[in-house]
Amino acid sequence: MSIYNKINAGFSLGTGDPITSGIEDVIYIFNQGDITLTYDTTNPLIVTSLTATTGAKIYKFEGTNNSFNTMSKLAKTQVGPRYTEEIDFNIAGLSTAVKTQLMSMGYGRVQAIAVNNYKSTDSAIELFGAVNGLILTDAERNAADETLEGGYKLKLTNPDKMREPYPPRAVSIPPTSGPATYASTLAAIEALAA
Secondary structure, eight states, rough: OOOOOOOOOOOOOOSSSSOOSEEEEEEEEEEETEEEEEEEESOTTEEEEEETTEEEEEEEOOOOOSSSEEEEEEEEEEEEEEEEEEEEEOOOOHHHHHHHHHHHHHHHHHEEEEESSSSSSSSSSEEEETTTBEEEEEEEEEETTTTTTTTTTEEEETTEEEEEEOOOOOEEESSSSSSHHHHHHHHHHHHHBB
């Protein structure tokens, strides 16, 4: 029986492209079901297109000073490997509009796109929650917390007992002609951003 996941290549880190930790101070969040994902026909780890349903948008959240973080963790299960995905970020705001968005992320499922600081691979931009989505599991505000200036500390993660079947997907969207690049992928995401 043939298995998709067979080791077929190695890698080495060069001095010309040292790996860089962290993600940029921006994430893109959208409602699961509002954006249709198209995957590469030969590799399910690559998203090649994002298509919005009528009126749907991708919402851009901006931060400062490394206020966003992503995490993916392998869990071995009886049916194979599964991945827990998390996105931690802060919101420097306290309004009813902010609270409404927090409630929406807690009840509905969202998907999120993060831009890695390390851009020398086809996974410079990654999608979290591709299959099961993400929900807001932590929303903490301490009014006296000087590090957040009284803002919210948030965590998006998979719903209970619903891990992802793959690690975060690479987002690699080509322009109208030519191969996909970092710039063409970011332009496609920004075109859908509210």
